[in-house]
Amino acid sequence: ATTCLHRSRTPLGSSKEMARQAAFTGILSNASDYNPDFYNWNKVKVRYCDGSSFTGDKEEVDPSTNVHYRGARVWQAVIEDLLAKGMNKAKNALISGCSAGGLTSILHCDRFHQLLPADANVKCLSDAGFFINVKDITGANHAEAFFNDVVATHGSAKNLPSSCTSKLPAGVCFFPQNEVQQIQTPLFILNAAYDSWQVIIRYGTSWCQRAPILSGEAAGTT
Numbered sequence: 758a759t760t761c762l763h764r765s766r767t768p769l770g771s772s773k774e775m776a777r778q779a780a781f782t783g784i785l786s787n788a789s790d791y792n793p794d795f796y797n798w799n800k801v802k803v804r805y806c807d808g809s810s811f812t813g814d815k816e817e818v819d820p821s822t823n824v825h826y827r828g829a830r831v832w833q834a835v836i837e838d839l840l841a842k843g844m845n846k847a848k849n850a851l852i853s854g855c856s857a858g859g860l861t862s863i864l865h866c867d868r869f870h871q872l873l874p875a876d877a878n879v880k881c882l883s884d885a886g887f888f889i890n891v892k893d894i895t896g897a898n899h900a901e902a903f904f905n906d907v908v909a910t911h912g913s914a915k916n917l918p919s920s921c922t923s924k925l926p927a928g929v930c931f932f933p934q935n936e937v938q939q940i941q942t943p944l945f946i947l948n949a950a951y952d953s954w955q956v957i958i959r960y961g962t963s964w965c966q967r968a969p970i971l972s973g974e975a976a977g978t979t
């Protein structure tokens with residue numbers, strides 16, 4: 758709750774703090790030279806605001822902070838709004854995202870597919886969203902503890918794919934390694950082998966200080 762309250766006052770938690778404009782680059786670019794496959798598609802960028810990859814769904818509001826844990830309802834509302842604006846006639850649809858948004862693209866992949874017209878060609882692309890479940894160099898598993906806290910705080914369990922939560926504790930269902938085999942919709946995973954955020958945050962060190970140890974661990978776990 759403490760970190761969520763903090764986040765609610767940052768661009769990752771409040772539209773009041775977000776930049777007024779976002780550049781459409783990369784896969785969102787309208788330049789055919791740079792983005793030959795998608796330059797002329799209808800494109801929507803959904804701002805990340807909930808801290809749970811759009812899985813939160815708690816009715817009760819914490820009276821001490823007034824923080825609402827309802828990311829899944831935000832996601833549902835966004836998709837319904839877009840369907841009403843014409844996405845209900847889509848022939849092709851691609852959901853993508855980076856980092857926590859890449860994780861969203863995995864966790865919501867099949868649900869996105871189900872909300873689109875039955876004859877639509879739907880796919881998912883996760884960019885840097887394949888968070889790995891590893892111990893850091895002290896032997897502690899902060900990644901798993903973190904996702905367990907997200908599930909408890911946000912009430913995420915009911916919005917994670919039931920194909921995983923029926924078999925495993927909800928916290929570990931945030932890890933794509935436990936999700937991807939059951940996903941029915943075509944899913945493309947883009948992830949750098951040397952994803953610096955994961956190396957620093959997950960292992961608790963920087964690559965250059967610990968390269969010999971990490972190369973061995975990474976070879977065994979990724």
Ligand SMILES: *[C@@H]1O[C@H](CO)[C@@H](O)[C@H](O)[C@H]1NC(C)=O
Pocket residue numbers: 787788
């Ligand atoms: C691409 O988008 C920019 C910004 O909206 C616009 O100024 C430009 O004309 C667009 N280019 C093409 C080729 O549509």
